[in-house]
Amino acid sequence: MRNQDNKPVAAVLFDLDGTLLDTAPDLGAALNHVCHLHQRPAVPAERFTPYASHGSRGLLNLVFADDIAASQEQLLPQLRQQFLSYYHDNIATHTRPYDGIAELLAALQEADIKVAIVTNKPIALTHRLLPHYPEFAHIEVVVGGDTLPVAKPSPEPLLHAAEQLGVHAHSCLYVGDAERDIQAGVNAGMATVLAAYGYISDEDQPQRWGADYTIETPQQLLRILSVADALTQSL
Structure with a gap:
């Protein structure tokens, strides 16, 4: 070429x-871990997979967009920390x-x-x-x-x-x-x-x-x- x-x-x-x-399966698992912590239903793979390139915020917005907006972004650091902590410890389980x-x-x-x-x-x-x-x-x-x-x-x-x-x-x-x-x-x-x-x-x-x-x-x-x-x- x-x-x-x-x-x-x-x-x-x-x-x-x-x-x-x-990497979507492990990123989705991290999202669903955060959902569990906040008593939210798990997100199915067919929903989170197309957004796996959007990073932690893009994935968290699938579930928590209204909460993040209502808190004027103050909730986001906590959610990201919960997401990234789980992902760090389970980064190559299904990837x-x-x-x-x-x-x-x-x-x-x-x-x-x-x-x-x-x-x-x-x-x-x-x-x-x-x-x-x-x-x-x-x-x-x-x-x-x-x-x-x-x-x-x-x-x-x-x-x-x-x-x-x-x-x-x-x-x-x-x-x-x-x-x-x-x-x-x-x-x-x-x-x-x-x-x-x-x-x-x-x-x-x-x-x-x-x-x-x-x-x-x-x-x-x-x-x-x-x-x-x-x-x-x-x-």
Whole structure:
């Protein structure tokens, strides 16, 4: 694959939740723990899964939005602490890489294409989670939501990752499943790939996000990367 300057793509940057890892079951368990503490009904997986990329606040709003608003946000820190404490202690109980991720990362490594992770998950939780999955062991550049003063949709975390990898932003692809991922990638000058297999809710309108490519499975990224002539014209 080559960019508009006809230079080979040097790196692929990935979002984490909903792109590399299916973290929704453990995030949903944390939400339901908070529901239990506050005598609220448990939230079924089909309801919380599409919002798993929205972080603790997005998930808590599924149940507690009115309470948070009524308290003028004063309730939110307590809810977040309860959520994050449970999640910290149960972070990899049910979380699994998406089918094909291990093979995708191995193929990128074989092709000498660098890889980084850029997520809005707090970096401490990210570093706690990743060692559970040996397929990520070779990924040295990881940027979390609090690594910099700003997080996605700001392009700065992506640009920081590219700098750490020693590559130009225009030689990178960014892959993610949320609108903020595509916005960040576009603003960083990177080609963008929407992971449509991730956490996309019925209210989302991904066709309006402006991603350069859409993949339904991780393996399709390799197909994109291998079609050099078409990509040279379209990137």
